[in-house]
Amino acid sequence: MTKPIDHASTVTRDEVEDFLYHEADLLDRWKLDDWLGLLTDDASYYVPPNDKPEGDHRFTLFTVADDIVRLRERIIRLKDPNCHAEFPPSRTRRMISNVRITGTEGDLILVSANFAIYRYRRNETVPRLFVGCYRHKFKLTDAGLKIHERRAILDAEELGAMGAVSFLL
Amino acid sequence: MLDKPTQNGRSNGSYDGKLVVEDLENLTFQVHRKVFVEPDILEQENRAIFDKCWIYVGHASEIRNPGDFRTRHVAGRPVIFCRDRQGNVRALFNVCRHRGAVVCREREGNTRQFYCIYHGWSYNTDGSIKGIPGDDAYPPNFNKKGMGLVPVPRLEHYKDFYFANLDPDAPDLHTYLAGAKDYIDLVVDQSPSGRMEIISGVQEYDMKANWKLLVENSVDDYHLVSTHATWLNYMRNSGVNVTPAKGHMLPTKGFGKDLGNGHLTTDNPNYRGRPVARWISVYGEDAKADIDAIRNELVERLGEARAARVADTNRNLCIFPNLVINDGSSVTVRNFTPVAPNLMKVTAWALGPVEETEAQRARRLHAFLTFYGPGGFATPDDVAALELAQQGYAAWREVPWTDLSRGMGNSQEQLATDEGHLRVFWRKWDSMMSGAPA
Ligand code: FES
Ligand SMILES: [Fe+2]
Numbered sequence: 001m002t003k004p005i006d007h008a009s010t011v012t013r014d015e016v017e018d019f020l021y022h023e024a025d026l027l028d029r030w031k032l033d034d035w036l037g038l039l040t041d042d043a044s045y046y047v048p049p050n051d052k053p054e055g056d057h058r059f060t061l062f063t064v065a066d067d068i069v070r071l072r073e074r075i076i077r078l079k080d081p082n083c084h085a086e087f088p089p090s091r092t093r094r095m096i097s098n099v100r101i102t103g104t105e106g107d108l109i110l111v112s113a114n115f116a117i118y119r120y121r122r123n124e125t126v127p128r129l130f131v132g133c134y135r136h137k138f139k140l141t142d143a144g145l146k147i148h149e150r151r152a153i154l155d156a157e158e159l160g161a162m163g164a165v166s167f168l169l
Numbered sequence: 170m171l172d173k174p175t176q177n178g179r180s181n182g183s184y185d186g187k188l189v190v191e192d193l194e195n196l197t198f199q200v201h202r203k204v205f206v207e208p209d210i211l212e213q214e215n216r217a218i219f220d221k222c223w224i225y226v227g228h229a230s231e232i233r234n235p236g237d238f239r240t241r242h243v244a245g246r247p248v249i250f251c252r253d254r255q256g257n258v259r260a261l262f263n264v265c266r267h268r269g270a271v272v273c274r275e276r277e278g279n280t281r282q283f284y285c286i287y288h289g290w291s292y293n294t295d296g297s298i299k300g301i302p303g304d305d306a307y308p309p310n311f312n313k314k315g316m317g318l319v320p321v322p323r324l325e326h327y328k329d330f331y332f333a334n335l336d337p338d339a340p341d342l343h344t345y346l347a348g349a350k351d352y353i354d355l356v357v358d359q360s361p362s363g364r365m366e367i368i369s370g371v372q373e374y375d376m377k378a379n380w381k382l383l384v385e386n387s388v389d390d391y392h393l394v395s396t397h398a399t400w401l402n403y404m405r406n407s408g409v410n411v412t413p414a415k416g417h418m419l420p421t422k423g424f425g426k427d428l429g430n431g432h433l434t435t436d437n438p439n440y441r442g443r444p445v446a447r448w449i450s451v452y453g454e455d456a457k458a459d460i461d462a463i464r465n466e467l468v469e470r471l472g473e474a475r476a477a478r479v480a481d482t483n484r485n486l487c488i489f490p491n492l493v494i495n496d497g498s499s500v501t502v503r504n505f506t507p508v509a510p511n512l513m514k515v516t517a518w519a520l521g522p523v524e525e526t527e528a529q530r531a532r533r534l535h536a537f538l539t540f541y542g543p544g545g546f547a548t549p550d551d552v553a554a555l556e557l558a559q560q561g562y563a564a565w566r567e568v569p570w571t572d573l574s575r576g577m578g579n580s581q582e583q584l585a586t587d588e589g590h591l592r593v594f595w596r597k598w599d600s601m602m603s604g605a606p607a
Contacts, residue, residue, distance in 0.1 A: 047544055049370035051276060058531040061370030061519040064544035065535070073403045077546060082398035085549035123560065157276075158373035160514075164549035 011140060016111050017099045019145050020134075024094035024115075027168055032075045035168075039147050040139055043068050046151045047169055053153045063165050078167070085166035091120040092167060098133075108137040108148055115152070117169065128162050130169060131155050189599035190570075191592070196577040198592050202565035205379040205558075210602075211510050218490050218601050219244040220335045223345050225492040225504045226250050226260050226321075229329035230366035230523070236279040236294055242506065243333045248321060249273050249283065250331070253295035258326070260333050261296045261318040272318070283318065292318050328357050329365065330502075348428030352486045356496050358479045359445040360522035361466060367502065368519040368534065374543045375514055378555035379562075380491060380507040383515070384594050386551050387493040387503070388425065388435050388485045390585035391575065394418055396554050400540060400547040404441065408450035411440065418586045423483075425576075425583040425590030431489030431597025433590040439483050441498055441540075444533040445522070446480045451539060452532055459528065489597055494520075499537035511559050517542060 019038075026035040047064040048055050057065035066074060077083050098114040117130040137149040152169035156162065188201045188210075204210050224243050227250045231239050238251035240263060247263035249272075265272050265285040272285045272292065282299055283292045291299040296318035304313060323334035325342035327350060332342055343350065357363050376383065386392065394401065394413075404411045411420050423437025442449030446464035448457050467476035483497040493503045503517040521533050540547045561568075573595065576587025583589030 049372060051373075052370050055370055057534065058527060059369065059534075061368050061372065061534055061537060061542075062544070063372060063542060065538055070539070073406060074546070076406070077399040077403060080399050080402065082402075083550070084396065084553040159375075159543055160373065161375050163374055163376065164543040164552045166544075166549035166552075 011101065011109055011138070011145065013099060013101055015145065016101060016109075016138070017096075019138075020096050020099060020111075020113055023147075024096050028092050028094055030078075030089055032078055032168075036072065036075055039068070039071070039150075040141070041068060043071065043147055044149050045071050045168075046149070047165055048151070048153055050154055050156055050158050063159070064169075074168075083166070085164055088122050090167050093118045096134075105137065108139060111136045111138055115169075119167065130162055130165075132169075188602070189595050191596075196574060198573045198577060198588070198595075199570040200573060200595055202562045202569050202571055205381065205562045206510050206565055208510055211507055213602060214507070215245070217604065218598070221339065221601065222490050223323075223325070223332035223334050223339065223342050223488075224490075225488070225502075226324070226331045226333045228365075228367045228502070228518075228520070229258060229326065229331065230364075231277075232258065234279060236281060237277075238273065238280060238283075238294070239277045240273050240275065243321065244335060245506065246321075246335075247271050248333070249318070251294055253293070254281070255295065257295065258324070258331060259294070259296060260321045260324045260331065261292075262321065264319070265290055266298070266316045266318065267301075290316075296320060328353055328363070345430060346488065347430045347432060348426075349430075349432040349434075349486060349488050352428065352434050352484055353494070355479055355482070355484060356486075356494060356500060356520070358467075358471060358475070359500075361470060361524050364523045365500075365520050366523045368521055368530070370519070372517040372542050373514065374552075375512060376505075376552050376555055377512055378552075378559040379510055380505050380513040381594075381598070382555045382558055383493075383505050383513065384487055384491070385591050386555055387495065388433060388487050388585075388590055389588070390419060390423060390425075390435055390437070391588070392551075392554065393586075396550050397547045399550070403539070403546050404449075404451075409441065417584075423585035425585050425587055427590065427593045428486075431594060431601075432487060433593045434484050434486040435585040435590065437483045437585055439481050439497075441483065442536065443480060443483070443497075444499060444529065444536055451536070456528075456532060459526075463529070487594065489594065495541070498540040499533050501537065501541050 023038055045066045046057055046062060048062055052060050078086055081087050095116040096113050100112050102112050103110045113134045115132060115134060118127040120127050132152060132154040135151040136147055139146050139148045188204050190199045226241055226243055227239055232252040235252055235254045235256050238249055241248050241250050249261045249263045251259050253259055263271050263273050267288055267290050270285055270287040273283045289302040293299045298313060298316045301313060321333040322337040323339060325332060327342055327346055357365055401411050414420055414422055420440040421438035423435055426434050426436055428434055439447050446460050446467060448460040464480055467480055486494045491504050495501045500520040501517050502520050505513045505515045507513050519537050521530060538545055542548050573588045573591050576583045576589045
């Protein structure tokens with residue numbers, strides 16, 4: 001599947017930006033199965049705890065630390081009307097900026113970006129705001145760019161008024 | 170027997186100002202929803218409950234070395250929880266003796282002193298005063314030595330769980346904990362050396378709901394099937410048998426228990442897996458041998474019966490008023506503090522045996538996140554349920570009564586899906602709020 005080439009040089013920031021905007025659009029429109037299609041078969045998704053943003057999920061209690069198996073289950077849950085925390089689904093709007101290719105790690109391309117996600121819920125007029133940065137690892141496959149590791153690091157000192165992180169950051 | 174009359178005694182259900190109404194003839198137990206919305210009630214709770222009870226501060230493992238500190242809030246007061254340079258555990262009000270600024274501003278760290286940035290007063294880690302800039306300006310009788318950080322009136326621990334009490338005359342912690350001690354023991358017995366530790370990484374989040382709703386929710390197994398339908402589905406998809414036992418709502422028949430002094434617990438035969446030590450398919454085939462080894466160590470150390478008690482039961486323990494230790498899919502220590510009638514701050518940690526290998530620790534944390542926490546598969550739906558309840562209380566004047574009568578009249582045993590253990594909390598709450606002895 002993977003091309004053993006020097007991909008960082010073959011992928012441009014434009015392509016990465018397009019990818020991230022497309023991803024954000026899918027998530028905002030709750031096209032979650034399509035979103036899963038952007039991931040590799042061994043992808044993982046992390047939200048570190050606010051007090052240990054640089055922590056390792058094997059020794060540190062994270063907010064989210066999904067391997068692909070649990071991530072697929074999370075999508076099943078999010079699409080279920082019995083996912084009460086997200087029913088009716090939150091309306092979200094994601095702003096992605098400061099996109100950079102920061103390096104490589106083996107055949108992985110390291111990408112960082114900033115995000116601000118406005119989350120509106122039924123019965124709440126004031127949005128809950130999630131601000132932070134992404135640290136992603138991309139893989140260039142025959143089917144194009146895929147996310148191998150997805151890490152959303154929140155800036156706030158605590159989750160506080162953000163409450164539960166029941167949707168995908 | 171869980172159901173004994175409250176101080177308020179019997180009632181025919183008509184509202185005569187009582188907030189908790191128990192009718193033992195008609196077997197009803199009702200709580201007036203005013204208790205979830207009225208600022209006066211919260212004020213009274215702060216004085217009659219939070220200022221009188223043992224409130225959780227932290228765990229000894231969080232301040233292992235001399236000079237280690239954590240800043241916390243205890244019953245709303247800023248507190249430094251630290252180990253002084255001599256190795257003694259302290260809880261000091263994090264308030265400068267000069268003009269009252271919060272002294273230590275970091276979340277955690279290791280230090281030789283606490284330094285107030287306002288005018289530069291400094292304190293040793295045992296709280297004693299270290300330095301006062303320009304102290305020659307003070308009158309001759311100024312008692313510099315007496316200007317140390319003020320310790321909380323009482324600080325005691327049970328098996329490394331430290332609690333503070335703002336009431337100097339409170340009974341000692343061990344007496345206060347009553348039957349809850351046995352259930353803390355069951356948690357601590359998971360460690361071969363009896364030493365558990367708080368794992369790095371804290372979950373701090375708000376719920377737009379009254380704090381008492383989280384007491385109820387933490388031990389309420391009645392809500393599991395409806396609130397946590399997607400979690401049950403996830404377990405089912407993963408090959409875990411979650412079919413209800415015959416005649417029961419849940420896969421196993423569990424109980425709700427009164428532990429005295431307002432403390433309560435569920436006590437359920439496990440079906441959902443336990444890092445110590447019950448394998449489920451979610452852990453993966455390669456974890457089987459390791460879980461067996463953990464279990465064998467338990468049997469060797471504790472004997473077959475006690476090992477089964479530790480390894481094969483899940484217990485959600487509530488220590489009155491606001492500490493919950495859930496020993497289920499993993500172990501979580503969680504406390505919560507009201508900031509308004511309709512808002513609480515929740516702080517939750519993971520707890521594990523200090524001896525755990527890397528693989529065991531990773532498994533424990535993975536198991537934690539399948540259920541617990543703001544990103545888990547269950548807790549967010551609890552938050553949703555509690556916030557919906559709080560929204561419903563906007564009509565408290567018109568729809569005033571909450572019903573908690575499940576299982577009333579069963580004097581022998583209360584199921585975890587009954588509400589007998591919830592009534593234990595409410596009776597204690599009621600007696601403290603009306604100033605009656607517990
Ligand atoms: S308030 Fe702390 S030194 Fe003045
Ligand atoms: Fe729940």
